[in-house]
Amino acid sequence: MDVSELPLDARLIAVLKERGVRELFPPQVEAVKAGIFDGVNLLLCTATASGKSLLAEVASVKTALEGKMALYAVPLKALAQEKLLHFSYYGKLARVGISTGDFDSEDKRLYEYDVVVVTYEKLDSLLRHRPSWLGSVGLVVVDEIHYLGDPKRGPVLESIIAKVRHLGLRTQFIGLSATVGNAEEVASWLGARLVSSSWRPVPLREGVYYGGKIYFADGSKKSLGSGEAEIALAIDAVAGGGQALVFTNSRSSTVRIAKAIAQAVAAHPARLINPAEAQSLANEVINASTSKIIGRELADLIARGVAFHNAGLELEVRRLVEEGFRRGVIKVVVSTTTLAAGVNLPARRVVIADYERFDPVLGREEIPVLEYRQMAGRAGRPGMDPYGEAVIVARSRGEVDYLMERYLRGRVEDVKSHILSAPNLRSHVLGAVGGGYAKSIDELVDFFSNTLGYHQVKTSLKTALLRSKVASAVDELIKWGFMERDGELVYATELGRQVARLYLDPETAARYIGLLKSMRKEAVSAYLYIVLTAPDFPRVRRGKASREIAEEVLSALDVEEDEEFEEIVKTVAMLRAWIEEEDEDKIYERFEVAPGDLRVYLDLFDWLGNAAAKLAGMIGLEGHRRNLEKVTARVIYGVREELLELVTALRGVGRVRARILYNFGFRTLRDIARASVREIASLPGFGEKLAESIIEQARQLVKF
Numbered sequence: 289m290d291v292s293e294l295p296l297d298a299r300l301i302a303v304l305k306e307r308g309v310r311e312l313f314p315p316q317v318e319a320v321k322a323g324i325f326d327g328v329n330l331l332l333c334t335a336t337a338s339g340k341s342l343l344a345e346v347a348s349v350k351t352a353l354e355g356k357m358a359l360y361a362v363p364l365k366a367l368a369q370e371k372l373l374h375f376s377y378y379g380k381l382a383r384v385g386i387s388t389g390d391f392d393s394e395d396k397r398l399y400e401y402d403v404v405v406v407t408y409e410k411l412d413s414l415l416r417h418r419p420s421w422l423g424s425v426g427l428v429v430v431d432e433i434h435y436l437g438d439p440k441r442g443p444v445l446e447s448i449i450a451k452v453r454h455l456g457l458r459t460q461f462i463g464l465s466a467t468v469g470n471a472e473e474v475a476s477w478l479g480a481r482l483v484s485s486s487w488r489p490v491p492l493r494e495g496v497y498y499g500g501k502i503y504f505a506d507g508s509k510k511s512l513g514s515g516e517a518e519i520a521l522a523i524d525a526v527a528g529g530g531q532a533l534v535f536t537n538s539r540s541s542t543v544r545i546a547k548a549i550a551q552a553v554a555a556h557p558a559r560l561i562n563p564a565e566a567q568s569l570a571n572e573v574i575n576a577s578t579s580k581i582i583g584r585e586l587a588d589l590i591a592r593g594v595a596f597h598n599a600g601l602e603l604e605v606r607r608l609v610e611e612g613f614r615r616g617v618i619k620v621v622v623s624t625t626t627l628a629a630g631v632n633l634p635a636r637r638v639v640i641a642d643y644e645r646f647d648p649v650l651g652r653e654e655i656p657v658l659e660y661r662q663m664a665g666r667a668g669r670p671g672m673d674p675y676g677e678a679v680i681v682a683r684s685r686g687e688v689d690y691l692m693e694r695y696l697r698g699r700v701e702d703v704k705s706h707i708l709s710a711p712n713l714r715s716h717v718l719g720a721v722g723g724g725y726a727k728s729i730d731e732l733v734d735f736f737s738n739t740l741g742y743h744q745v746k747t748s749l750k751t752a753l754l755r756s757k758v759a760s761a762v763d764e765l766i767k768w769g770f771m772e773r774d775g776e777l778v779y780a781t782e783l784g785r786q787v788a789r790l791y792l793d794p795e796t797a798a799r800y801i802g803l804l805k806s807m808r809k810e811a812v813s814a815y816l817y818i819v820l821t822a823p824d825f826p827r828v829r830r831g832k833a834s835r836e837i838a839e840e841v842l843s844a845l846d847v848e849e850d851e852e853f854e855e856i857v858k859t860v861a862m863l864r865a866w867i868e869e870e871d872e873d874k875i876y877e878r879f880e881v882a883p884g885d886l887r888v889y890l891d892l893f894d895w896l897g898n899a900a901a902k903l904a905g906m907i908g909l910e911g912h913r914r915n916l917e918k919v920t921a922r923v924i925y926g927v928r929e930e931l932l933e934l935v936t937a938l939r940g941v942g943r944v945r946a947r948i949l950y951n952f953g954f955r956t957l958r959d960i961a962r963a964s965v966r967e968i969a970s971l972p973g974f975g976e977k978l979a980e981s982i983i984e985q986a987r988q989l990v991k992f
């Protein structure tokens with residue numbers, strides 16, 4: 289089908305042609321025939337790179353051109369940024385915005401956009417606020433809809449869909465995924481037509497590697513040189529003019545394998561990389577990295593055409609690696625399997641070095657087929673590679689057949705709902721009541737009967753079951769003071785509504801309130817401790833907990849000294865070092881955290897610390913509210929209290945520069961407003977341009 293034949297605005301067709309899209313891919317033709325441009329609800333389950341996103345983007349812009357809004361939901365903030373970039377192709381045809389942070393806001397200004405890219409949680413939170421513009425939404429897209437099976441994020445998606453249904457919005461719904469086992473069931477629940485296809489723009493060959501040979505699923509074999517599997521497979525791909533993406537199961541092995549491959553690249557008789565280009569990218573990475581140690585380690589590899597990619601790297605650095613790989617400057621990227629969803633990097637050969645990983649709770653576990661498919665699907669760059677290859681590494685001859693059956697021929701797991709588990713149900717019951725979606729047990733039952741979880745219950749007593757689960761959730765929420773019941777009617781208390789708006793898990797909110805109420809003394813470590821008790825927080829697991837900090841926490845709070853206490857105290861110690869302005873590299877070394885981890889902590893603290901402050905305010909603990917706000921601001925910026933005025937107000941001034949300004953006597957915005965460009969420009973790390981900018985900013989702020 290030629291794009292000119294599509295029922296679309298001529299300007300939109302022109303953009304497609306400019307992007308090089310002339311003929312639709314076969315699954316796209318099916319989607320068009322199924323009614324994607326006629327407002328029909330669709331579930332598109334087609335292979336990676338088969339053009340799902342392109343269609344959903346076009347449908348969004350079409351909706352915009354028809355005067356309605358489109359909401360485009362993605363699982364990760366980084367993917368939201370990427371999506372925003374994709375939408376820039378459509379130029380002025382649609383005003384596209386992004387909304388991923390700050391749950392406690394209904395984002396009135398979003399109304400100014402035609403297309404809004406959101407994360408799942410942000411979309412659910414927006415629906416809880418019920419902004420006035422909801423009525424003008426004409427399309428909701430959910431990308432990577434297999435997240436429905438995720439224990440925490442799945443219920444968020446179900447809740448979104450239940451709310452959209454409840455509101456009776458006349459919206460089209462489009463779900464996208466390459467990997468849903470029970471696509472028919474999900475489509476039937478969504479009331480959507482299913483378009484499913486295994487067509488790929490680049491043929492995919494899948495195989496298992498053992499003892500120097502790749503055994504392909506079609507029975508053919510390929511012999512490679514001897515040596516470590518990952519190295520042999522990567523070098524073979526690069527020597528053949530391609531690139532390789534290697535997935536492994538731990539951060540430390542991404543670094544170890546990348547180093548070994550870099551050595552092999554350097555030792556190869558043929559010149560496999562362009563050293564000048566590689567060196568220039570390496571320099572960029574050093575400049576962008578907040579950790580000198582990790583930055584140098586990575587840059588050293590990039591200079592040899594290889595990189596590691598894991599959650600320890602900050603987003604800017606990950607972006608540079610991804611871009612370098614897309615441009616072909618980097619030939620091999622070694623990534624953790626857990627990051628597979630977040631890396632949109634096609635490569636000629638994908639190597640799955642480990643099919644097992646270590647879970648702190650479950651121990652060793654095999655990766656699901658869904659994850660294997662997500663990784664394997666990245667093999668083959670459309671328009672650049674004649675084929676793609678996905679190779680999984682076996683550790684023994686006997687495993688070859690096992691892996692072939694389990695992964696290459698295996699069926700992707702069914703998506704199973706988790707919304708009826710008690711913690712999830714409590715959270716979404718409060719969200720539904722707090723957002724005005726239900727006012728009685730009956731209405732709650734009605735609301736949750738729109739979920740996949742209900743759809744999947746197979747007993748004839750399913751309504752009775754749902755009713756009893758909902759009633760227990762309500763009882764628990766009443767006990768915590770977030771809801772009240774009057775016969776059949778249920779209400780969210782003011783506090784409960786606030787918890788729902790802050791997008792807090794009710795159990796966490798109840799814990800915060802309990803700890804704040806019983807606090808005996810105002811202590812920074814105790815505030816950090818309280819916020820960190822949320823189960824969402826990762827914990828620092830290395831080293832010994834500091835006794836001094838433990839004592840400070842215990843003098844203020846009534847808590848048990850158990851294993852969890854130890855872990856939280858270690859994390860408190862790390863954040864204390866950060867807000868006492870300890871050098872970043874020292875923190876990374878002392879607590880064995882990496883820049884990417886620290887960014888995750890800060891992001892979470894921004895949300896949960898501010899939420900805890902709001903709760904304190906609501907229960908009349910004004911002093912705690914102010915202290916929590918201050919501690920949260922200090923965590924966000926990594927500074928002592930005296931620097932807050934400068935770091936919060938001035939663009940281009942972070943913790944290091946603010947400290948320099950302060951120590952040189954520029955302690956307030958007023959001091960800076962009075963300074964001359966020459967004075968500030970001569971400080972270490974400040975140039976003339978930056979000096980001009982911050983003086984100008986300070987003058988405006990203090991109306992100098």
Ligand SMILES: Nc1ncnc2c1ncn2[C@@H]1O[C@H](COP(=O)(O)OP(=O)(O)OP(=O)(O)O)[C@@H](O)[C@H]1O
Nearest residue numbers: 308309311312313335336337338339340341342466
């Ligand atoms: N009909 C087409 N003709 C040419 N190029 C196309 C066509 N459709 C999509 N593309 C291009 O192919 C690439 C992959 O498309 P897209 O990202 O939409 O696939 P996808 O199925 O959403 O992949 P993923 O599962 O990774 O999200 C993009 O660069 C896109 O611009």
